[in-house]
Amino acid sequence: MKKGEKILFGIIGLLVFITVVNFTVLETVSHNSDKPLFPILTHFDFSADGLRGYGIYQQSNCYTCHHAVGSGTSMGVVLDGLGSKHDVNYFYNFLKAPEQTYGAKTVDHGAPPKDAAYVSALPDSDLRALAVFLSELKSDQGSSSSFEPPKGESSFINAMLDMWTPEGWRSKFRDIRDWMKSNSKEEQHDGKH
Ligand code: HEC
Numbered sequence: 001m002k003k004g005e006k007i008l009f010g011i012i013g014l015l016v017f018i019t020v021v022n023f024t025v026l027e028t029v030s031h032n033s034d035k036p037l038f039p040i041l042t043h044f045d046f047s048a049d050g051l052r053g054y055g056i057y058q059q060s061n062c063y064t065c066h067h068a069v070g071s072g073t074s075m076g077v078v079l080d081g082l083g084s085k086h087d088v089n090y091f092y093n094f095l096k097a098p099e100q101t102y103g104a105k106t107v108d109h110g111a112p113p114k115d116a117a118y119v120s121a122l123p124d125s126d127l128r129a130l131a132v133f134l135s136e137l138k139s140d141q142g143s144s145s146s147f148e149p150p151k152g153e154s155s156f157i158n159a160m161l162d163m164w165t166p167e168g169w170r171s172k173f174r175d176i177r178d179w180m181k182s183n184s185k186e187e188q189h190d191g192k193h
Pocket of ligand 1: 060062063064065066075076105107108116119130
C-alpha cells in the first residue's frame, strides 16, 4: 500500500470505529434509561375504527417507509402527529388519489410503477379505516408536526425570526405566538364569569 492509501484507509477506519462506538453508547443509554432521549410530543388515542386502521397499516407494509406509533423507518414522511394537520377526508383522498390531493408531484404514492402504488388499490373500507387511524395521530404543542410553537419565550425562535424573515413581515402577518397569547387571555377572562 502507498502512504496516501494508508492514511485514507486509516481515516475511513477511524470514522467507522467512532460511528460504531457512538451508536453502541447511544443505544445502550436509551435502552437502560426510563426517560426517552427526546421528549415525545405526539400522542394517540384510537377509536375502534382507528384501531382497525392501525391493524391494516401494520399489514400493508406502510412502516417500510413510514414511522408511526413508535416504530418504522424514516424513508417517507413521519406520520406521528400528522392528524393535527389534516382531517379524515384529506387522508382518504390522499390515499385514494395521491397526486391530485398532494398538490405536487409525489415520489412513491400514485400510479404504478411507483413503489406505494398498491396503496390506492386497497379496498375502500380499508382506506377509510386507514384515514381514521391517521387522523388520530395527534401532535402536542411544540412538536415539529404542530402549528403551535413550544410554550414560553424561546430566544432560539426569536433569533431565527430575526435572521430569516423579510423586513416588515409583522405588518403583513400575525405572529402565531401573539395570537396564542391573546387567545389564552380571552379564555382566562371567560373563565372568571
Ligand atoms: C415505498 C414507500 C412508501 C410506502 C410503502 C407507503 N408510503 Fe406513504 N409516503 C411515502 C412518501 C415518499 C410520501 C411523500 C409523498 C410522496 O412523494 O409519495 C408519503 C406520504 C404519505 C402521507 C402524507 C400525506 C401528506 O400530505 O402529508 C400519508 C398519510 C401516507 N404516506 C400514508 C401511507 C400509508 C397509510 C401507507 C400504507 C398503506 C403508506 N403511506 C405506504 C412513501 C411510502
